[in-house]
Amino acid sequence: MSDTGGSDPAARGRLDIAPTVLRKIVEHAADGTPGTLRHERRVAGIDIGTAGAGAKVTDGPDGVVDVALELTLQYPAPVRRTVDAVRSRVAGELERIAGRRVRNLAVTVSGLRGADDGTAAGPRVQ
Numbered sequence: 001m002s003d004t005g006g007s008d009p010a011a012r013g014r015l016d017i018a019p020t021v022l023r024k025i026v027e028h029a030a031d032g033t034p035g036t037l038r039h040e041r042r043v044a045g046i047d048i049g050t051a052g053a054g055a056k057v058t059d060g061p062d063g064v065v066d067v068a069l070e071l072t073l074q075y076p077a078p079v080r081r082t083v084d085a086v087r088s089r090v091a092g093e094l095e096r097i098a099g100r101r102v103r104n105l106a107v108t109v110s111g112l113r114g115a116d117d118g119t120a121a122g123p124r125v126q
Helices: 019-031 079-098
Strands: 039-043 046-051 054-059 064-074 101-113
Touching (some): 019 054, 019 079, 064 079, 079 101
Parallel strands (some): 064 101
Antiparallel strands (some): 039 046
């Protein structure tokens, strides 16, 4: 048998993970956290489907990443607790799946909605 680089991982080669893959890991982890919701997507008033969390991931040196995440959360729910759960889950999944550590995770809550019908607190008084 021939030696293909020994036991040193650096001698065997390297693994590059595309930023798109890191973004999808972040979005999937955020969408799977209880208290987050998908939101409707509309163009010129026409419904074109739904979308979940939106993320931008910047891959930095030494396996660290910076994440900017935009979410819609369920109302009424404790926003701070839900965002803390999202932060924990995203950091855990990036470490587990891609071996990346989160240096900075900026979360923007772009909406609060009721889980059942898309309204925050029922119809508004007119």
